[in-house]
Amino acid sequence: MYGYIQQSLSSLLDNNAELREEIDKQVPLVWDTFFQRLLKGDFLSMNEINSLLAHQRIGLYGQGYAIGIVHFSRAGQSNTEAELNALDVNRVWVTEAIRRGLGDDRYAHHIAEDKIALLFVDELGDEASFRHMIDRSVAAIEAETGGREGLQLYFAIGGFRSTLLEVSGSYEEARQCLSSIGYEGKNETIWFADLPHTNARFFFPQELENRLINYAKAGEPEEVEAVLRQLYKENFSDRHLPLALQQLFYYEIVSCLAKLQEQLALDQAIDIPQLLQHPSAVDNPKLSYRSASEMFLATARDLDRRKKSRNHRLLDDILAHLQRHYDDANLTLDAVADNMNVSKGYMSQFFKEQTGINFSEYLENMRMDEAKSKLASTSLTIREIAEQVGYHSSSTFCRAFKRGTGLSATVFRELARNETAYPSSAGHPGAVGEA
Template sequence: MLIKSDAIRAKGRHRLFARLLIPYLVFLIFAMLIGWMIYQKTIVLIEREATESHMNLLEQSKDVLDRRLEELASITQQLAADTRIIQFQPVVNPFIGTNTYRIMDMNKSLYDYKLSNNFVFNYYVLFKNSEMVFTPGASYTYEHFFKTVANYNEIDAKKWSSLIANQFHTRHMLPAQDVTLQGIPYSMLTYLQSIGYPGSPQGVIAVMIDQREIQKLFQGIHISEGGWAYILDNEGKIISSLSAGTGTDLPFDIKQLTGSKGVIEQELDAKPMMVTYTKSSYNGWTYLVGQPTSVVLAKVRYIQKIIFTFACVFLVAGIFIAYVLAYRNSRPLRKIVNMILEKTDALSQQRDALGFIGETVSGLFQNNHRLQAEISQQVPLLRAAYFQRLLNGQFVSARDADVLLKHVGLDLQGMSYMVTIVHLRGFDNGYSSDLLEELDMKRVLAKETLRKSMDYDGFVYDIADDQFAVLFIYKEEQVGFYKDYVEQKLKETKENIAEQLKLVPVYGMGGVCDSLTGISRSYEQAREALNAQIWNNKEGGLWYDELPTDMNHYYFPQDVETRLIHLAKAGDQTEVNYVLDELYRENFEHRHLSISVMKLFLFEMWGCLVKLLPQMELDLQNVYNQMTALHGSNDSYDSMCKNFESIKATFQWVCDNANENKKSQNVELIETIISLLQNSYMDSELCLDKVADQMRISKVYLSQFFKEQTGINFSDYLENLRMEQAKVLLHSTGQTVNEISEHVGYSSHSTFSRAFKRLHGVSPTVYKKLILEKHG
């Protein structure tokens, strides 16, 4: 018998292990399927990202070249507007008379732009009438210049003369061609800008651009393994080839290009190629790059191999882990079964351990249901606490009140509400222990009577030994006749309480409100109505809106006055007008104040301004004059209204002054910040956080404020300030670059060099060398 029992247990263990292992394997297979779908989507996305990245790189290179060409246009326009060049245009015999002095003056006056712009290899000014060529520091005749100085392999001096004399060139670029400059061969692009007027060219400014400089701009575009790149002008002619070994014929039909940019995949010379192109909106040039598809998507193919490798490893590891987890998780389940058997002496009718555990858990659920039933008995206490908070106005927002409704099992949203307070009269002759016990019993019975009368239309809440608060709830369509409804309910309750308990109920009824947070206001109104009813020793009920209007008291509490002062000092015109309108409605419309009381109210309002103006450092004389006018004005409602409008206008004047002070403070603050930066830029630890700490403002506010006031980011302003000072030191001192970097606030020489080159196009060392060469 024992052997049979052990065999059953062993079989159960294997069954339990298999039941735990199979879900792991199913989940693993499911995860692999999901991963395969994600992989397919990811590969498509990565391919798109790769092509977009390639396009973005081409766009960036194009934008840089456009800016460089714009710089050339600016340089040639400056040269064309030079008075010396304009005066030399009509000269025919340059070596006669004073013209020789003009040549010497021209040689000295031409600025060498290649010192500050590494994109300019050199430039020449060619005059048509004198057939002279000028360059910074030298001058030549056409024949001498095109034979010995700049020998174009494809254009001789006659063709140059015709090119200059017969055409007016505006931002015209000659394609790259071989040029021998003083015996050294180069591949040059030539930028042409005519001088004179259209139809009457007097010469041309020729700027030479080394094709290697253009290739540097596009060095981020890797062209290898059969790739090519070209720059085409707006007529489709090749301006420059950006890769070595490319021929003069374009290997691609540009008629296939549609739109301003795009990517085209097709076979060229039996090789899959990806052609990326973009067109410049500046000059209409087309930038064209062709690469083998395998090169562009090399990263994608690499990622595919990595993913496949990891997927195989994951599959093997997943199966192993599933086996281990199934084995480990089956052990505690067996321990649980053994513990249940040992602790409860239960006999399972289930075929396996999981079924037996299920039996036990179902028993736990039954116990839990019993516990929930006991908790539900505590719901009335939770509701009582909730209604107490509603009546006392302890909810800041309606959202908080709505959220807590779910916890007390109520749904009161979208309803209208009204509070009534019921006072039980009949225990006015002192108290004794017997009388208190009787009062408790009658109070409970009265409360139960009220609750039955309300049915599902309201809730009853204890607020004192002899008082109850009743919260009536209406649907939107019932609000029109809620008074009749409430009076009918209270009348039935009064008759039942008087007949059964010999007590006389007295009621105070508040107004209707549309939100949970307004219940506290209705409660206070009901309390005022009840106090008036008790004070007058009357029976029955009294509505709040039936209370007599107070003609001898104006409404202007201390907290409203304090809030009004704070809002005016802050310059919040909208909120100030809102508070003033509330005061006007309450004192001029809702309360029927006498003229004398209304004057007191207006003097109190002027007194508020008398308190406020010294704090704002504003003149009080205007207020005193208007107060005097109020004293002498006729006692009419219209004069009181006009005086209140004067008060309102004065508050507006205060708000305007507060806002003007804010603007002046902003000017003073930005001047202080800029002064601080100019005096402390050499501090390497100077940054946004440090300045914010010194100015005692948050760094987020400082960053936004600085950008709004100056139009430039804080960090950019500080970097530009340091770079300008560095240029001054490079010009005027013999300090090393390392010393200058420390002097202008850079703790690292390499950081300074990178920032300088990014802003000026050359390193500080090269910049200083160029300055020395120019002045040496």
């Protein structure tokens, strides 16, 4: 037996080591996917981001963040086979320069054949120091590529963001910066903060539109309001947009509402014609924007109420089903999920969120309550009670009972009967002697 256990443990350790090795091989691919989603703004919450970072065993914590894009090219670059091969070599050269210059290439992500996105992390919470740190990083990368003849590096740095959830906005700003680069054959760095924002284009990137629609569809009014506040700040406070661009931005918001209405198959919940003909749409787009924002929020709040109502009904149906069928020894999470027409994964997560405990724990508690009642008030055998509360065997029932109460079923029954025989003994120590 000892030899068998030793052999089993050795095999288990070997298999675990192989599994860990395979997982480690996949880490770069998973991290690359994570970075891509981060830039696109695909994440809806910091919990989702933190969960994936924990899975990657990466502690990515800072007081602020910014995205930079490095665009590398050669003078006179064309699409000939020789130049394309040279581009491949440059990509390897620049990637290695980033690794040497920054000391860590995990925060670099290839977004095109000649462009790499860089994630900068502010650990001190000081924007001035953060900018100096980025300048030093850019200089370090340039120094590492200094020996490559004819290679130019152009850096575009987006604005600072306070959370990883918002860095997609910094990425969009970095992309805007690229259009301001002169490409005059010398290294150049452009900061979004340094661009003249007067008469600039309005700010409503695709990723933010997608997030706004997704938050509304998910019934998350707080998140919808946060995005709407960000859009208002960007377009009506931070940027001095001419009236024509303010109007265009407002019509983009109305278009977004129309997309939301179409995706939700709403009939007249959002009055698009009324918004397009809003009295202030021409001379005061800010006021019209507030009206459109209220429609976004009203839709999100309504869907939130419907979601909570559905959740209450679903939970009531689940609990009622358990009350009716707890005595079925074949009752499982899968069976209940099938009965409720939901997936097993959703059922497990939903039940834990609504009740605070796992499905199996809740079901066992329910069965134990019934068993206690039968032990105290009937003369049924342990086996009979086990069958009536949903256990295949009395031994399984007894283990569960001992685990849940700390007592064996037999001892519990004796104590319950003694309590019934001498109900006042606990409150009146002399009662037993008087009897």
